[in-house]
Amino acid sequence: MQNTHLIRFSRRGFAALFLVLVAAPFVLTRAASAADPLKVVCTLPDLADITRVIGGDRVEVSTLYKGKENTHALTGKPSHLVALSRADVFVQIGLSLESGFVPGLLENCRNAKIAPGKPGFVNVSEGFRALDVPTALTRKDGDIHPQGNPHMNLDPRAGMHMARVIHDHLVEVDPGSKAGYDERFALYSKKLEEASVRWTALGKDWKAKRIVVYHKEYNYLADAYGLVIQGSIESKPGIPPTPNHIAGLVETMKQEPGAPILTALWSNNDTVSEIARATGARIVELPNMCGGLTGAESWIGMMDLIHERLTGGFKPQGDAR
Amino acid sequence: MLAACSPDLGTEVGVARFGLRARFVLRGPFRPASRGSSPPLRPCHKNIMSHHVLQVALCAAAGALPAVAQGPVFQTPGMPSAPTHYSAPGSAADSGQTNRFSSSFNPAFSFVLDSILDSIHNSGPSADGESIELRSLEFAAQSWVDPHAWAYFTAATDGESIAIEEAAVHYTGLGGHSTIRAGRFFIDFGKQMQTHVHELRTLERPLVLRTYLGDEVKGDGVQWDSWGSIGDKTAVRWSIGAFANLLPESVDEIDPDSQAAQSIADRKHIEDFNFTARVTAFTDIGENGVLQVGASARMLPSFAYTFEPSGDEQRGLDNTVFGLDATYGWTSDTGLQSWTFGGEYLLDTGDTYSTIGDSGTPGNPADDVVEVVSQDLGGYYVFGDYAWDKSNSAGMQFGRVELPEAGTPHAAEMEAYYTRMLSEFQRLRLAVALVDRDAGEDSVRFALQYTVFVGAHGHGVNW
Structure with a gap:
């Protein structure tokens, strides 16, 4: 009754497959040389830029995001897993920004060097004063983050903090190259100070100016200059706007006009355009990380672009200068 | 954390946590480590001063450590025990750094409809x-x-x-x-x-x-x-x-x-x-x-x-x-x-x-x-x-x-x-x-x- 030939074949095949699979890890793995530069994987291109500057020729950096995505969501790819499995250092923002995919990647990559708590695991928000820390954890408030607003990479005051955390971890992982890290960190600190002077000059008149945001990505920027967030298009963080919410926001914006709508590439959608048409508000598309817009290739360059575009956004309508 | 100590309660101490007053009886794993050689903790009016000192120390200990106070008084031979970092082998304590009433290490629960x-x-x-x-x-x-x-x-x-x-x-x-x-x-x-x-x-x-x-x-x-x-x-x-x-x-x-x-x-x-x-x-x-x-x-x-x-x-x-x-x-x-x-x-x-x-x-x-x-x-x-x-x-x-x-x-x-x-x-x-x-x-x-x-x-x- 039975198709014994096929079954015999399948059992032999099964055994052969088993042997091949057991042998595979030994064939596929390659030992790393101590002289190789540190392999660093960063979630955001912002962190990659700062790591490259501080690490110099001692680091080989790759990123998970490319620059145009919503920073809360990333489609995991095989190359991400492979890169993390070989990494000496992993750099993330933290504050649960990357919690949708980083824990799974770290769990599967099984790389003890970058496990949380190890010197190779870098959480740049560590020690940073987070905004919007919830007083109660309930989904009634939307997709909130327990440790606070995670978009600290868009805080013009955060550059030095991120650079210092990355520097400290690189020194800990690779103490033999400390002098180089120290030197490059000092140079970068100087550049940040110079940039900060530029940004402060541009933002000196922004206090109490109103903005409307799509997502609460630019709260740190607002906090840095005393900008007032008139409203957000998402009713709550991560919750798509309902018709009622949009109607209420449009009414508010009509009563007190003039606030530009700040969006990122991922959120510059039809709803934003409709609200802009209904209220006459100007849409200001800003980067939400490096790499998404021309001019935002580096973190300092991105901040320059944000300040430049926001300055344009506050000009009276029709002023093309 | 430390609310009050009752001088006439011997080993019982009153501890207020998060505004709630609770009474714990120190026993099991929280007995002093040298309990075998120390005199038993009983009220002693003759030496009230030293008892006050001891009670203050016990209150402080109870406030500083997790409240593993609900276990059995004795770990009798042959009964199951869970090893902990702070209890002697065979002593009574629930698993890990918690007691049975703590939710500190609870799993993440969820449901889908x-x-x-x-x-x-x-x-x-x-x-x-x-x-x-x-x-x-x-x-x-x-x-x-x-x-x-x-x-x-x-x-x-x-x-x-x-x-x-x-x-x-x-x-x-x-x-x-x-x-x-x-x-x-x-x-x-x-x-x-x-x-x-x-x-x-x-x-x-x-x-x-x-x-x-x-x-x-x-x-x-x-x-x-x-x-x-x-x-x-x-x-x-x-x-x-x-x-x-x-x-x-x-x-x-x-x-x-x-x-x-x-x-x-x-x-x-x-x-x-x-x-x-x-x-x-x-x-x-x-x-x-x-x-x-x-x-x-x-x-x-x-x-x-x-x-x-x-x-x-x-x-x-x-x-x-x-x-x-x-x-x-x-x-x-x-x-x-x-x-x-x-x-x-x-x-x-x-x-x-x-x-x-x-x-x-x-x-x-x-x-x-x-x-x-x-x-x-x-x-x-x-x-x-x-x-x-x-x-x-x-x-x-x-x-x-x-x-x-x-x-x-x-x-x-x-x-x-x-x-x-x-x-x-x-x-x-x-x-x-x-x-x-x-x-x-x-x-x-x-x-x-x-x-x-x-x-x-x-x-x-x-x-």
Whole structure:
């Protein structure tokens, strides 16, 4: 009754497959040389830029995001897993920004060097004063983050903090190259100070100016200059706007006009355009990380672009200068 | 933290925590470490000063340490004990750094409500009409056990009974990329069999999977899986699993008066265990694409068909299902738009079904025999999905399968579906599914599926 030939074949095949699979890890793995530069994987291109500057020729950096995505969501790819499995250092923002995919990647990559708590695991928000820390954890408030607003990479005051955390971890992982890290960190600190002077000059008149945001990505920027967030298009963080919410926001914006709508590439959608048409508000598309817009290739360059575009956004309508 | 000490209570101290006043009796693991040589702690009016000092010290200790004060007074010889970092071996304390009333290390709990409002129209005698049902309430918890293992369970109820769908431990302490999973869990076969039904892109699993493997196939067993890389952009994962029984639940849904029941012995030799194997590779295709291909097998080396009215049984039967799958996904630069195309082909080999032979006295089931049909059957499904923003997606799925029945008639299934994520935690789906059978009735189903996710819901699903 039975198709014994096929079954015999399948059992032999099964055994052969088993042997091949057991042998595979030994064939596929390659030992790393101590002289190789540190392999660093960063979630955001912002962190990659700062790591490259501080690490110099001692680091080989790759990123998970490319620059145009919503920073809360990333489609995991095989190359991400492979890169993390070989990494000496992993750099993330933290504050649960990357919690949708980083824990799974770290769990599967099984790389003890970058496990949380190890010197190779870098959480740049560590020690940073987070905004919007919830007083109660309930989904009634939307997709909130327990440790606070995670978009600290868009805080013009955060550059030095991120650079210092990355520097400290690189020194800990690779103490033999400390002098180089120290030197490059000092140079970068100087550049940040110079940039900060530029940004402060541009933002000196922004206090109490109103903005409307799509997502609460630019709260740190607002906090840095005393900008007032008139409203957000998402009713709550991560919750798509309902018709009622949009109607209420449009009414508010009509009563007190003039606030530009700040969006990122991922959120510059039809709803934003409709609200802009209904209220006459100007849409200001800003980067939400490096790499998404021309001019935002580096973190300092991105901040320059944000300040430049926001300055344009506050000009009276029709002023093309 | 430290509220008050009562000087005449001996070893009892009053401790206020978070505004609540509680009284703890210091005993068990919180006795002083040198209790064997220290005098017993009793009220002593002659030396009230030294007692005050001692009580203050005890109050401070009670405030500073976790309140492991609910254990038994003595750990008597031979009784079970849980080792802790701060208690002597054999002393009474609950597991880890907590006591039985602490929630500090509790697992993440979650639940999912999956409900369907549908309308079914059959061409044959099966019941037509509309219905609303809570298809499942799935309750899950998961937590790290220690640095090398995490555990989870998933229980589901349709409102009438509760079943443990999965309860397993992932042990990750082997080193390398290996994981051992042990317990009860869904089989690692193709792209969809690991997935719980509420997580599918469609209302149900594809027809070919339902026909050859079952609606859901879970087993009590153990599985090893690992992965390696080829170059910088390709990962290869493989798994081997051994289970006690991988017959689908639907084997219990037969008519015992006219059909033979499938069964697998509870105790058997190792070679008669049920096995699964899967190898899958996925690779980056350009900047925005990912391609995954895989091959799977599920083997039942020894099972039986038994016809209850006559007691006739056919033993030593075997069945193996092989599967090949391929999936391609493309995601836009912003991550908002995506295309996904995929398909899976299954080959069902060996003893695929049974019939009842009317031997002996015609029409008398008491002397009927089981006749087993051994053959190869094939079937497949293909699908295409498109998501045009963060919240909306739509797709179509088509499948065709050779049925394990006399004459191997075919059945085809087509489903069109639109999914709206109302938020990250609520999902609405509108679907139309058609089934066209060569023999038997056809059906059309219109359905509205509403699914709610509460808490950190996840399954131990491999990629």
